[in-house]
Amino acid sequence: MTVPGGRWIAHWDPEDETFWRETGERTARRNLFFSVLSEHIGFSVWTMWSVLVLFMGPEYGLTPADKFLLTSLVTLVGAVVRVPYTFAVAVFGGRNWTVVSAGLLLVPTVAAFAVMEPGTSFPTFLLVGLLAGIGGGNFASSMTNINAFFPLRQKGWALGLNAGGGNIGVPVIQLAALAIIGAGGGPRVLLGVYIPLILLAAVLAAGRMDNLASVRNDTGAAKDAARDAHTWIMSVLYIGTFGSFIGYSFAFGQVLQSQFGRTPLQAAYLTFIGPLLGSLVRPVGGRLADRYGGARITLWNFVAMAAATAVLVAASAAESLALFVAVFVVLFVLSGLGNGSTFKMIPGIFQNKALARGLEGEAAVAYGRRLSGASMGLIGAVGALGGVGVNLAFRQSFLSSGTGTGAFVAFLAFYAVCLALTWAVYLRRPAVRAPEATAGPARAEAGLSRAEV
Incomplete structure (x- = not known):
């Protein structure tokens, strides 16, 4: 039921199969489609400086270290604003905030249009780059919103599709x-191409999306x-997957220029392939996690990421373009798969914590939905900070040795940490499911089902 006078849905119960079949699925898919559109353009605006720096030749007076610093700061702002963007869904409503957040993308786009010319000072580029960071926040609000629309059994696919459709804004x-x-x-x-697209996304969100009354004014969920x-x-694991994806998306073209001497056009021919494939396979990672368990898929994905990075170290040292x-493209694909599998784990973790606390039925569903939606924003924010680390690692590696080899060694070590953490926390021992009548707080906090997670 929609509240009169606004696009607010008063009753929403996707776990009720009759409700889902008759009205819920159609409404959820419509909101998902327009959420993807807005988030997609947000990612494009956030990562536009990964492209703009390729245009900035010697006449701009910027060194490779300057460009890595610029993209690092853009990534940093995109990570930080994900926290308030998560709260915004509960305060304003998912549809309302999608309209506002889409409209805000005009600010960095118009500002970049105004200053993008030789002779502009480096501090000015840094300031305008910081504005572009707001595009990274759209992911957090979009994922929090869409998480509330879908039942647990379809969250891996829905969240993977939502995030993958957004991520594909990078290669586009x-x-x-x-x-x-x-x-x-x-x-x-x-x-100039993106200015009318931003306006279109805001108008379509206003006319075709809905707010869920059940998630309104629950700002305390993020604190919990x-x-x-x-x-x-999960934030650490997401640093390993999404941090890699967004960090490499910003840095790949610059590495090709700085280490392998590619021209802007030559770099542009190569840079889109990895982000494109990584975005397309994100829903596949979610679907595999739905079927086999997110923790299991995530574990083996980190094994593969570590192996690919070891090959990259050898390729970088041998200067084999x-x-x-x-292998860099393979690493992009693996990061996309891992993005999908790690985000599938989140709803399962909090749903099982609800069961371990003795909650049942709608109470358990509401608890899991409330905390998983809030945690996604925080996890997304911390994960995006991994992109900052990637660009700073490349900057330091090029300053120290003139190549990215040292950075890849650091990434290899971090993937090993993520692999060990996934195994130790989510796969090492059988599920602990405390009896409802006797479960103490400590055991309830530990109760996670490997099959669900």
Whole structure:
């Protein structure tokens, strides 16, 4: 039922199969579609500086270290704003905030359009780059909102599709840049294309999306999620997956230019492939996690990421461009799979914590939905900080040795930590499911089902 006078849905119970079949699924899929559109453009705006720096030749007076610092700060702001964007869904409503957050994307786009020319000072580029960071916040509010629309049995697929559709904004803006560079256009042409698209996304969200009354004014959920150890454990794992994806998306073209001497056009021909494939497979990671368990898929994914990174170290040291690009693309794909599997784990973790506390039925569903939605914003924010680490690691590696080899060694060590953490916390021992009548707080906090997570 929609509340008169606004697009507020008063009753929402996706776990009720009759409700879901008759009205819920259709409404949820419609909101998912327009959420993806807005988040997609948000990702494009957030990562536009990964493209713009390719246009910035010697006449701009920026060193490779300057460019890595610029993209690091853009990534940092995108990570930080994810926290308030998570709260915003509960305060304003998912549809309302999607309209506002889409409209806000005009600010960094118009600002970049105004200053993008030789002679602009580096501090000015840094300031305008910071504005672009708000595009990273759209992910947190979108995921929190869509999480509330879908039943637990479909969250892996729905969240993977929502995030994958957003992530694909990265290769799309890179492909657009490739077309514009190839046609002899400049960065202002690229920015001008996105201004009407931003307006379109805001208008469509206003006309076609809904707010859920059940998630309104529950700002305390984020505080409760922040007190839970699993929020921070999953944040570390998400640094390994999404931090890699967004960090590599910003850095790949610069590494090709700085280490392998590629021109902007040559780099643009290669940079979009990894983010594109990594975005497309994110729903696959969610679907595999739905079927086999998120923790199991995440574990083996980190094994593969560590192996791929070891090959990258060898390719970087040997300066083999063909091997370097091929394995980097594989690493993008693995990061996309891991993004889907780690986010599938989150609803399962909190649903099982609800059962371990003795909650049943709708009470258990509401508890799991409330904390998983809030934790996704925090986990997304911390995970995005991994992108900052990636760019700073590359900056330091190039300053120290002129190559990215040292950075890849650091990434390899971090993937090993993530692998060990996944196994130790979520796979090492059988599920602990305390009896409802006797479960103490300590045991209830530990109660996680490996099959569900």
